Amino acid sequence: MPAMAKLQFCFLFVLYIVISSHSANVDTISSDIKFKNVDRMIDISSQLVKIAAKITLENTGNSPVKQFLLAVESSIQQNLAFIGARDNSNKELRITETTVKGHDNTKFWRVDLKDAVNAGSTAIVNAEYVFTKALLPYPTAITQQEDQLVTYNGNLYFYTPYQVTSQKTSVILNTKSVESFTKVKPFTQQDGTILYGPFTNTGPFSEKELNVHYKNNSPFLTVTRLERLIEVSHWGNIAIEEVIEVEHTGAKLKGPFSRYDYQQDHHSGPASVRSYKTLLPASASDVYYRDTNGNISTSNMKVRKDSVELDLRPRYPLFGGWRTHYTLGYNVPSYEYLYHSGNEYLLKMRLVDHIFDDMQVDEATVKIILPEGSSHIKVNTPYTVKRLPDSLHYTYLDTKGRPVIAFKKTNLVESHIQDFQLRYTFPRLLMLQEPLLVVGFLYALFLCVIIYVRLDFSIHKAEHQHKD
CATH class of the missing domain: 2.60.40.1730 (tricorn interacting facor f3 domain)
Known part of the structure; x- marks a missing residue:
């Protein structure tokens, strides 16, 4: 019986460790956090999709906020290669992949702030995303003389689990040759750039299709x-x-x-x-x-x-x-x-x-x-x-x-x-091993040569002829 009790105790202890480690990577969405402003830049001028978002985080609650969540929608999760965050002084922030109960189709990352944001205060965080193979050639085959046209499908809004008071999006193309793009007011098209927004009071997990079809001859x-x-x-x-x-x-x-x-x-x-x-x-x-x-x-x-x-x-x-x-x-x-x-x-x-x-x-x-x-x-x-x-x-x-x-x-x-x-x-x-091996090998080689030269291995001795 004591052995069985020890076995049960060990099993419960291991189960507790597993549950504790699993729960450490489960977060909740705080209702005290709002994004006061988001300035997002989507760079699709190369073969990569680089997204930089300047986030003004606001604490509307009564207690300090030490961390918040970044999210990526399910449609482009497989294309995400890198995600990172920095504070306003360009210092890298710790970021950890996590989960949120009830949102199994969304990937989340927990960002730990250097300094807690007090109640009623704001903080600026710069988020960075890099996506691979998110630009698709269209048409898929071209002749030797033709330019390459590609399409980008993304989200017009910044995907986040928090309410966003105001947000703007800039799409960087570095080309004037645009076949078509999503026209949602307010928007403006300048040389190589499409500007959207500002959009006000967008809710959590907001999505609206953003499509751009344009010329892109950069090396793929x-x-x-x-x-x-x-x-x-x-x-x-x-x-x-x-x-x-x-x-x-x-x-x-x-x-x-x-x-x-x-x-x-x-x-x-x-x-x-x-x-x-x-x-x-x-x-x-x-x-x-x-x-x-x-x-x-x-x-x-x-x-x-x-x-x-x-x-x-x-x-x-x-x-x-x-x-x-x-x-x-x-x-x-x-x-x-x-x-x-x-x-x-x-x-x-x-x-x-x-x-x-x-x-x-x-x-x-x-x-x-x-x-x-x-x-x-x-x-x-x-x-x-x-x-x-x-x-x-x-x-x-x-x-x-x-x-x-x-x-x-x-x-x-x-x-x-x-x-x-x-x-x-x-x-x-x-470190002396290899030099000693070389010295030992050379010593053995010379020793063999000396033995070979000094010793006479012939069966019959040569007869000496004397002159008269």
């Missing part, structure tokens, strides 16, 4: 797969190699491709991609860029003050539906990214780097190869990733193998260019 490039390999050496170098697959995900090419017309007429293929710029760390050296056919010599490299700029030019221009595959590698000095105190080491590097402007990455796999003998490995990433099983990597003079830490992340954009931290323990005496 998608990194369908990225494999990033980081090999750490305690001898002063970190080697980085990236295997990248890129696809043009815009309107597909209809009809034949004429290279002659493409080279003679610079207006031919306005939606195609001839080249793009990749940025590497300023200390990058020994850069190589190759595909399955070998090194691509048409690329150019420029050393800037704070970066190394690579102008990558594939072997052929990329039209809609076309793909390319290449490998990019370089070295950086370890002292810029690797710190240590005694036997404790800290590696601090970017999880992904800048591949091209307004990039979108479907899937990225990052592998970090540590020196042989590393232990007590702990990884801290700036956002949630999927940790893959650890493995071992063998190179020259390895005996037990080098630990490989790997993780995966999907749907990345430039906002995900952030540093991860990897801590590990490495006995510094192990």
Whole structure:
């Protein structure tokens, strides 16, 4: 009976922990919070949809407010790549995904304010959203000479669980060529921009269709797969190699491709991609860029003050539906990214780097190869990733193998260019292992040579002939 009682107690304790952790991510919508004003900007000038909202939060209750909720409607949840919030002094605010009972089809994020908003007071918060693959080519196929037209379908109102007293929306196109757009008064159309509002007293979770059909010849490039390999050496170098697959995900090419017309007429293929710029760390050296056919010599490299700029030019221009595959590698000095105190080491590097402007990455796999003998490995990433099983990597003079830490992340954009931290323990005496192995090998080799030269392994001794 006592054993059964202990078992029941353990079960109830575990159940309590599970329920407590689950309830920690369940919030309620406060009726004391109102949005006094929302200025929203929807930038659809590139292949990404970037939404920036300046929110004036008002506390109409009697107690201080320390947090509030951001929401995304169900129709575009699968396209959301990044969401963030900053206060009026541009300091990043902590944001956590959460749920609200009774709103299962809506995604919510809890934003923790730096300072509580007292009763009757206001605070300004800047929210940022980035959506991928939210612009659809229409028509879906074009000829070599045609411009690319795309459609954007969104919400005319700022989607929020709170009452909004006043709100305005600006749609940034950067083109005067607009086929059609939603006309809801009040609105004005200026050069490359459509202004809506102000709209007053919109209720929680308000939705009204916003549709824009316009010309957009910006590069619609998608990194369908990225494999990033980081090999750490305690001898002063970190080697980085990236295997990248890129696809043009815009309107597909209809009809034949004429290279002659493409080279003679610079207006031919306005939606195609001839080249793009990749940025590497300023200390990058020994850069190589190759595909399955070998090194691509048409690329150019420029050393800037704070970066190394690579102008990558594939072997052929990329039209809609076309793909390319290449490998990019370089070295950086370890002292810029690797710190240590005694036997404790800290590696601090970017999880992904800048591949091209307004990039979108479907899937990225990052592998970090540590020196042989590393232990007590702990990884801290700036956002949630999927940790893959650890493995071992063998190179020259390895005996037990080098630990490989790997993780995966999907749907990345430039906002995900952030540093991860990897801590590990490495006995510094192990740095003598490889030199001693080399010395021991050379010693054994010379010893074998000496034995071979000094000893006579012949069966019969040579007879000496004497002169008379």
